Each structure stands twice: as C-alpha cells, then as structure tokens.
Amino acid sequence: MSQGRPRFSRAAILEGARSSLPVQVAVVPFGLVCGVAAQAQGLSLAEATLMSGLVYAGSAQLLALSHWSSPAPVLAAGLASFVVNLRLALMGPVLGPWLDRLRGWRLWASLFVMADQNWALSVTQMQAGRWDAGFLFGSGALMWVVWVASTAAGHVLGATMRPPAGHPLFFAALAVFVAILVVMWRGRRDFVPWLVAAAVSMLFARLLPGTSWYIVLGALAGSGTGVWRDRRREFNA
Amino acid sequence: MTLDPWVLAAIAAMAFATFVTRAGGYLLFRTFSPPPLMRAMLGYIPGTLFVSYVAPALATGGLQQWVGALVTAAVMLATRNLALAILGGTAAAGVVWAAG
Numbered sequence: 001m002s003q004g005r006p007r008f009s010r011a012a013i014l015e016g017a018r019s020s021l022p023v024q025v026a027v028v029p030f031g032l033v034c035g036v037a038a039q040a041q042g043l044s045l046a047e048a049t050l051m052s053g054l055v056y057a058g059s060a061q062l063l064a065l066s067h068w069s070s071p072a073p074v075l076a077a078g079l080a081s082f083v084v085n086l087r088l089a090l091m092g093p094v095l096g097p098w099l100d101r102l103r104g105w106r107l108w109a110s111l112f113v114m115a116d117q118n119w120a121l122s123v124t125q126m127q128a129g130r131w132d133a134g135f136l137f138g139s140g141a142l143m144w145v146v147w148v149a150s151t152a153a154g155h156v157l158g159a160t161m162r163p164p165a166g167h168p169l170f171f172a173a174l175a176v177f178v179a180i181l182v183v184m185w186r187g188r189r190d191f192v193p194w195l196v197a198a199a200v201s202m203l204f205a206r207l208l209p210g211t212s213w214y215i216v217l218g219a220l221a222g223s224g225t226g227v228w229r230d231r232r233r234e235f236n237a
Numbered sequence: 238m239t240l241d242p243w244v245l246a247a248i249a250a251m252a253f254a255t256f257v258t259r260a261g262g263y264l265l266f267r268t269f270s271p272p273p274l275m276r277a278m279l280g281y282i283p284g285t286l287f288v289s290y291v292a293p294a295l296a297t298g299g300l301q302q303w304v305g306a307l308v309t310a311a312v313m314l315a316t317r318n319l320a321l322a323i324l325g326g327t328a329a330a331g332v333v334w335a336a337g
Contacts, residue, residue: 072243072244079254088255090262092264094279168305179319181287197286226278230277
C-alpha cells in the first residue's frame, strides 16, 4: 500500500525543517542555559560543543552538568542520561510505520535526531496520513544545528546572557507541548487516559524527581488505561 | 580548546546511553514484534506522554505558567498555528511575569 510513496524525499526534509521553525525558536533559551552551565562547570568550548553535538538531549545534559565533578563523573553521567531519556524508548516505536521503511544511514540518522519536539510534530504528520520520514529527519537535523549553536553561544557569552530562572522565555518550551497537545486531542476517548497520565505523572514527579520516570510511568499508565477500557467495551458489545 | 580525557569519557558515556534509548525502544519493537496489547498502547502514547510532561510542570508552576498554558491552548484552538500559539502563550506569560 505504501510501497510507491516516497520514504525520505528532499521535499519532506525541507518541509520538516520549515514547519519546525516555531519550535526551534523555543529551543534557543535552553541551549543558552546549557552552554552557561557547561562553562560554569569548567568545560572548554570544544568540550561543551562536543557534548551537545554527540548527546543532543537538553534535560539529560542539564542534569549531568548540575552534578558534575573533577574528574568527570563517567558512570553517573551515563546512567543519568539513560534514565532521563528513557521516554525516547517509548517514542521510537510510535513512529514505526515511518521508520520501518528506512534502511542504513537514513534510519540511524533519523533515530539520532529524534527529540521530543520534532517527534511530536512528526506524529501529528503521521496521524494526518503522511508517509515520508524525511519530515522527522529534516526537523531534527535543523534542531540539532540550533541546539549545538545555542549551547556554544551560551558558553561564549557566559553568565552575561543568562536569563533569570523564572523568566517567561522558559515558558516557550512548555508552550510547545501545550500547543501540540491541542492537535493530539482525538476527542472524548482520550479524556480518561489523559486524566490517568496527569495523575500518575504528578505523583511520580514528586516521588522520583530529577529523572524522566514520571513521564514514562504517566504515559504507560494512561495508555494502559485506554487500551484496557477499549478491550472491555469490545468484550461487552 | 582543551579536551580532558575524563570529560571526553563522560561525554561518550552520555552519548552512548542516549542513543541506546533513541534506537533501543524502536529496535526492540521491530525485532520482537510485541503482543497486540502493546501495539494498541502505541496509539495512546503520544498524547499521554506529553500530558505527563505538562501536568507536573503546571502543578508546580504559578500563575505565569497557568495563564501562559491557557492562552497557548486557546490560540492553538482558534488558529491551529503553532508559531502564533507559542508566541501568544509566551507573551501572556511575560505579561504576568512583568506584572508580578
């Protein structure tokens, strides 16, 4: 059915980059903060840039940098990154219909640039019946560039550029997800799963702070509730 | 332009761990074709994952976050334009911040 459709077209790559522009702007303040944090922990510009380029995961980098030491905490930083990024393991399979059609570098590069924001945009594209995984790669590749550049800028500019903690610029990151949720709402059947996800995530955000377990557990509890309810309805019907 | 070997090792560990989460979940699904129950859950993951992101942030946030989130959602509902929604919500959060 999908065989004849483009898998990884230049047009979709460019469209991914273009339609992710508003999201890219919201990435910049976090890149700056991450660069400032790296500089404050004594990382050189080369090290900070290398970290952003190879790790490319803002919350994991910020967490690792807030617990930095000398010599650098190899095991702790690796473990923290794994736990904070566990949600990415849930995200990949959702894009299976796109990723299954990719091979070689296109698959690995698409997985490497998959982050919260461009994943969410890609899911809404997929739900709208689009087939081309180039969208994921194009939006992610541009976000990688923006991320690396803004962390480097944060390192160079240092504390002079640091917005204070409560600054509304940081709200932009949350606004991205609120806006995307509006698109993801599929009607009444989402109500109970979303409610369960909200309750469970709020509980575990208190119990296990500084990890992404609360996101993983909230998503699993909400999704599990939805599937369980759908099954029960089918059974009763 | 210094490169400390311990820092490089930590960066390598972080990069490896992160890529394992990015590729690992997908590859596990692709290799072991999970039961239909787990497949059915994938349809609910996107929404519930971002709810789990947003809900704790709002629960611990103040007026700035609440007003910002409401304006973001309202603009998105009205226009379906991501840029306008982010801009409007952040501007509203800024107004509350400046007033507070």
